[in-house]
Amino acid sequence: MSKLLYKVISIGASVLGGILAGAIFKRVWRVTADEDEAPSATDARSSWSEVLIAAAIHGAIFAVVKAALDRGSATAARELTGSWPGDGDESDAAAEAERAK
Template sequence: MSGVQVLYKPLGLAFGMAGGALAGALFNRTWKAVAGQDDAPDAHDEERDWGEILAAAALQGAIFAVVRAAVDRGGAIGVRRVTGRWPG
């Protein structure tokens, strides 16, 4: 493992945690705007139907994937700018 990879591990963890918090907040705001509800359904919510639960899960997954990719890519670019090497 190179020095850049060792440096990137804790930064990647911190970026991931921040990205998770950002994605959660973005999902909650998006769900409220799309569905007009404060709380998104989960799989054990018996008052919600399959369509609503699956739509919420798909939206949440898409938001988390996009935020994770953006955070990972941004972190890697930042490490390259500082060290001159890609943290691959």
């Protein structure tokens, strides 16, 4: 039951995360490129480098937001239910954290 609850909350967080990542990307692009809109891949007026840089920045922002939300959701689920909802178990996570030090 706790994994089902985690999945429902995780899906909602993912939707909000996508919206948040898009808003962050638009703001970053506006500041760095001094343009209101990022180029689309099919925009003939944009260079390859501009399109690929925009895609890389967008992908990086999306990945960081997704990872932060996934990790936050899993941590919150552990706080609420007492068990880790993701891959591995708590003893694996504790051992991994110890090795990272």
